[in-house]
Structures are given as structure tokens and as C-alpha cells.
Amino acid sequence: MIDRLVIVGVGLIGGSVALALRRAGQIGHIVGIGRTPGNLAQALAHGVIDEAADDYARGVAEASCVLLAVPVGQIAGVLARIAPYLPENAVVTDAGSTKGGVAALARRHLDRRLPMFVPGHPIAGAEQSGVGAAQAALFQGKDVVLTPLPETDSSAIAQVRGLWQACGAVVSQMTPEAHDRVFAAVSHLPHLLSFALVEDIAGKENASQLFHYAASGFRDFTRIAGSSPEMWRDICLANRQALLQELDGYRGQIDRLRQALATEDGAALEAVFDRARAARNRWLDNQEPSRDET
Amino acid sequence: MIDRLVIVGVGLIGGSVALALRRAGQIGHIVGIGRTPGNLAQALAHGVIDEAADDYARGVAEASCVLLAVPVGQIAGVLARIAPYLPENAVVTDAGSTKGGVAALARRHLDRRLPMFVPGHPIAGAEQSGVGAAQAALFQGKDVVLTPLPETDSSAIAQVRGLWQACGAVVSQMTPEAHDRVFAAVSHLPHLLSFALVEDIAGKENASQLFHYAASGFRDFTRIAGSSPEMWRDICLANRQALLQELDGYRGQIDRLRQALATEDGAALEAVFDRARAARNRWLDNQEPSRDET
Numbered sequence: 001m002i003d004r005l006v007i008v009g010v011g012l013i014g015g016s017v018a019l020a021l022r023r024a025g026q027i028g029h030i031v032g033i034g035r036t037p038g039n040l041a042q043a044l045a046h047g048v049i050d051e052a053a054d055d056y057a058r059g060v061a062e063a064s065c066v067l068l069a070v071p072v073g074q075i076a077g078v079l080a081r082i083a084p085y086l087p088e089n090a091v092v093t094d095a096g097s098t099k100g101g102v103a104a105l106a107r108r109h110l111d112r113r114l115p116m117f118v119p120g121h122p123i124a125g126a127e128q129s130g131v132g133a134a135q136a137a138l139f140q141g142k143d144v145v146l147t148p149l150p151e152t153d154s155s156a157i158a159q160v161r162g163l164w165q166a167c168g169a170v171v172s173q174m175t176p177e178a179h180d181r182v183f184a185a186v187s188h189l190p191h192l193l194s195f196a197l198v199e200d201i202a203g204k205e206n207a208s209q210l211f212h213y214a215a216s217g218f219r220d221f222t223r224i225a226g227s228s229p230e231m232w233r234d235i236c237l238a239n240r241q242a243l244l245q246e247l248d249g250y251r252g253q254i255d256r257l258r259q260a261l262a263t264e265d266g267a268a269l270e271a272v273f274d275r276a277r278a279a280r281n282r283w284l285d286n287q288e289p290s291r292d293e294t
Numbered sequence: 295m296i297d298r299l300v301i302v303g304v305g306l307i308g309g310s311v312a313l314a315l316r317r318a319g320q321i322g323h324i325v326g327i328g329r330t331p332g333n334l335a336q337a338l339a340h341g342v343i344d345e346a347a348d349d350y351a352r353g354v355a356e357a358s359c360v361l362l363a364v365p366v367g368q369i370a371g372v373l374a375r376i377a378p379y380l381p382e383n384a385v386v387t388d389a390g391s392t393k394g395g396v397a398a399l400a401r402r403h404l405d406r407r408l409p410m411f412v413p414g415h416p417i418a419g420a421e422q423s424g425v426g427a428a429q430a431a432l433f434q435g436k437d438v439v440l441t442p443l444p445e446t447d448s449s450a451i452a453q454v455r456g457l458w459q460a461c462g463a464v465v466s467q468m469t470p471e472a473h474d475r476v477f478a479a480v481s482h483l484p485h486l487l488s489f490a491l492v493e494d495i496a497g498k499e500n501a502s503q504l505f506h507y508a509a510s511g512f513r514d515f516t517r518i519a520g521s522s523p524e525m526w527r528d529i530c531l532a533n534r535q536a537l538l539q540e541l542d543g544y545r546g547q548i549d550r551l552r553q554a555l556a557t558e559d560g561a562a563l564e565a566v567f568d569r570a571r572a573a574r575n576r577w578l579d580n581q582e583p584s585r586d587e588t
Contacts, residue, residue, distance in 0.1 A: 229567035273523035
């Protein structure tokens with residue numbers, strides 16, 4: 001049970017947390033803070049939040065928990081603004097898609113309040129945005145990864161774990177570095193590769209002919225190239241080191257395939273395709289029905 | 295109207311052509327030839343074909359048109375076997391996913407009958423296979439690309455064009471080389487990249503952890519890595535030159551993104567992501583509802 005939750009950024013994620021906690025009966029009062037007055041007014045009108053605060057000082061004054069549900073690129077600014085006003089025992093958490101950078105920002109801005117900060121990443125939602133897309137069931141059965149620092153207070157971790165479990169999520173824990181390596185491989189790299197393919201094709205002289213013949217495989221491969229450029233710029237920059245490492249590993253893979261192709265080594269190509277298909281099929285067999293990101 | 299159509303390989307593609315021509319009332323007698331007796335018996339039992347031939351000589355003896363609907367890797371063998379028995383005026387066409395290699399094979403095996411060969415590629419079907427998946431509407435509104443050679447007889451082209459139009463397809467024409475460059479870019483390269491990503495991740499020590507956190511973006515990006523390894527080995531080998539060229543262009547793109555990432559050039563990253571998203575959205579806006587491959 002959280003007495004007074006302050007949500008900074010009442011969009012798809014922040015709004016869905018509010019709705020889920022209300023449904024679970026695990027929330028007292030919810031204060032919303034946001035950049036977009038219209039969005040905040042909508043959240044208030046629809047009962048997603050109980051109160052809209054227009055400044056950070058008043059907003060967080062009596063918070064028991066603060067959830068930063070803003071894009072990764074805005075977390076530094078928000079942390080700097082709320083830090084002076086945070087109550088002694090307020091737990092702070094975030095929902096950003098990268099964690100090493102967020103942990104470093106918390107270290108820089110939160111000072112003696114650092115132990116009350118629990119970095120987190122819900123693996124849910126992405127296609128739509130804004131509080132209008134929020135839904136109580138968004139996190140039901142979805143993964144949430146918490147990435148506490150060595151200094152993080154164990155009761156703060158327990159509270160944030162409780163918050164996400166009340167939302168129906170499956171909570172796991174790893175270091176910020178491990179988190180960033182995992183998501184560099186399974187999310188950030190595929191996004192980069194997908195953007196790169198569309199850019200590659202769009203830049204060719206016969207681009208319109210190429211797009212004309214592009215089919216369903218191309219559509220699925222490039223679906224994630226329809227994601228927000230601003231958000232993905234921030235994610236790539238924030239997770240630069242891990243992403244560079246994954247990218248280099250992938251280029252090695254591509255180079256081996258290129259070599260097999262250049263030497264007409266059909267057996268090597270088929271072996272790679274075969275292993276990949278088998279691994280993907282095993283994954284699909286073990287997977288829950290659907291899982292969104294970022 | 296085709297008097298006597300011989301379909302070599304009565305699977306998804308061959309079977310669907312038969313059903314579509316019957317529905318259009320554009321066919322006399324259909325003879326099926328295939329590697330898999332069970333499949334051929336099923337095609338006969340369901341009325342997809344009128345007759346199953348168990349040898350090539352008898353099968354093609356009185357053909358007015360022969361459709362090779364076998365995987366690219368088997369076209370050489372089939373051409374060699376049917377060449378001696380082809381009637382003087384029989385038109386021959388194929389449905390392979392690559393065309394330069396097929397054109398070269400036709401040149402090698404068909405000799406003086408070469409002008410009657412019209413290489414073709416229907417852009418439809420892939421997820422399922424076998425005659426059980428065949429459907430009369432498979433080619434409705436779909437593209438079929440014909441890639442005649444300089445020697446190809448214009449009446450042969452007109453006949454094959456008519457065959458596909460009777461199936462409801464939209465027929466276009468280009469050289470085999472242009473075809474292979476187009477599909478290297480929008481189909482073969484994405485398949486290679488998708489197989490490579492799954493192979494890359496499956497080979498890591500923490501592969502099961504990585505797959506655990508893989509979400510919907512990964513699922514869509516890698517859907518085409520669920521394709522047939524044998525078929526894609528053949529396509530890659532058959533379209534080796536164009537695919538190598540596309541792969542090198544793509545590596546250049548990746549290198550530029552890597553550079554932007556390494557130098558923390560957020561503006562460059564965002565510009566690429568922005569152009570890619572805009573190009574993809576324009577493409578989706580102009581696209582027909584759905585389009586399959588290979």
C-alpha cells in the first residue's frame with residue numbers, strides 16, 4: 001500500500017501504473033506532474049490521478065513514493081529538480097529503458113538520498129503513447145526488471161517490488177550493467193538494424209521501386225523502425241557502450257555469413273539458418289502469448 | 295486459355311495456380327509431377343490436378359505450358375530432365391525467388407527451346423507449404439514479376455502474362471538482373487540479417503536469459519528467421535552477387551551508425567531514425583493490405 005504516489009510523466013506507463021494500483025486497492029492519493037498540461041488535465045478528468053501539481057517542489061513535498069515515467073533523456077532534469085524537495089523516507093523509482101545511465105544520474109543528483117532510489121524497467125507498452133492509451137492491465141504478467149545499486153536500501157527495493165507486483169507484473173532483479181547488456185542484445189540492436197535497413201533502401205535511387213516490391217517479411221522486420229526517433233536516440237546514447245559491443249559482435253556474425261556466401265559454402269549458410277530457426281522456434285514455444293516493449 | 299498445363303511441384307504455389315485457373319475457367323487439363331507421391335495423390339484426390347504423372351517424359355509430352363513450381367535449387371535438375379521431351383510450342387515458366395541463376399540454367403539446358411522459356415516470380419505465399427495450403431485466391435492482387443531474356447519469344451511472354459492475370463495477379467516485367475537486385479535488397483538481405491541476429495544471440499552464454507527478455511519487437515524482427523533453411527540457402531547462393539553487394543552497402547550504413555554512436559552524435563542518429571520512420575510510414579500508407587513473399 002502506497003499512501004501518496006507522485007507520478008512524473010502521466011503517459012502510457014505512468015497512467016497505467018495509476019490505474020493498476022487503483023484496481024488493486026493498493027493506493028491512497030496520486031499526484032501527477034507533467035510537461036503537457038492538456039495530458040495532465042485529461043488524467044485528472046478521467047480519475048487516473050487525484051491531483052495535478054504544476055511545480056516539482058509542491059508536487060513531491062509529501063510523497064511516499066515518486067515514479068519517474070518520463071523518457072530516459074529527461075530523467076537527469078527531473079532528478080535535479082525534485083532532489084531538494086524529496087521527503088526523508090520517500091522511495092524514488094523510474095521506468096526508463098536503460099539503467100546504467102540512470103543509476104549514474106541518481107548517484108550525481110540524489111546524494112544522501114541515493115539509497116532510496118530503485119532503478120526499474122517495465123517491459124511493456126510502446127506502440128501508443130499518452131494517458132489516453134493507459135490501461136490497468138498493461139503490466140499483467142509482464143516482466144519488470146529492478147536494477148538496485150550496492151547502496152540501495154532493501155526496504156526501498158521491497159516497496160518498489162510491491163508496487164509492480166500490485167500491477168500484476170513479474171519482478172526480477174539484476175545489476176544495471178547486466179540489464180543494459182541484455183536489452184542492447186534483444187531490443188536496442190534490432191531497433192538500430194531495422195532503422196538502418198530502411199535508411200539504406202530509402203537512400204537508393206530506385207527506392208520507390210524497391211518499396212513497391214517489399215512484402216510482409218520486410219514489413220515485420222522493419223516494424224520497429226516506426227518507433228520514436230527521439231526516444232531511440234536517447235536509448236542508444238544512454239546505452240552506448242553495451243550497444244557498441246553488441247553491434248560489433250553482430251558485425252562479426254555478418255562477416256562470417258558474408259564469407260560463407262562469397263565462397264559459396266552452402267553447408268555453412270544452412271547450418272546458421274537451421275540453428276537460428278530452431279532457437280527461435282524453441283523460444284516461441286516457451287513464450288507467453290505476447291510481450292511488448294520498450 | 296491453356297489446353298494442357300503441366301505443373302512440376304504441386305505445392306502451395308503450383309496448387310494455387312491450378313485452383314485459380316480452374317476458378318477463372320482458363321484451363322483445360324492439368325497434369326501434376328512431383329517428388330512426394332503422397333502430396334501428388336492428395337492433389338489428385340482434391341481435384342487440384344486432373345492427372346498425376348510419374349515420369350517427366352510422359353508428363354510433359356503434350357504440354358502446352360509447363361510451370362516449374364519447385365525450389366530454386368531443384369530447377370536445374372528439372373530443366374535437364376524435361377528438355378528432351380518438350381513439345382515444339384510448349385511455353386515453360388518457373389516461380390523461383392531468384393531469376394539470374396534460373397535464366398542461366400535455362401540457357402544451358404533448353405538450347406533451341408530457350409525462346410519459349412519465361413522466368414517468373416510470384417510475390418506470394420511462404421508461411422505454409424504443400425498442396426493442402428493451396429488456395430484459388432493466393433495471387434489475387436499480388437505482384438508477379440516476369441524476367442524475359444533478350445531471346446524470349448513475345449508470344450510466350452504474353453501467354454505467361456495471361457496465365458498469371460487469370461490468377462488475379464498484377465504482372466510486371468524487368469530484367470533478371472534488375473529483379474535480383476530488387477529482391478536482394480527488400481527480401482534476401484532482411485532474411486540474412488534476421489537469421490544472423492538469432493544466431494548471434496543463441497550463441498551467447500546467457501542465451502536463455504536473453505530470450506527470456508526478448509519482446510514483441512524481437513519477435514517481429516526475427517519472424518523471417520523461422521523460414522526454411524534449405525530454401526534460403528538456395529536463394530542466397532543463387533543470388534550471391536546481388537546479395538553480397540546489398541550486404542556491403544548495409545555494412546556501410548551500420549558503420550556510419552556505429553560512428554555516430556561512438557562519437558555520441560545524437561543529431562546524426564536521430565536524423566537517420568527520423569528519415570527511416572518517415573520512409574516506412576509513407577510506404578505503409580501506400581501499401582495494399584497485405585503482401586506475402588518469398
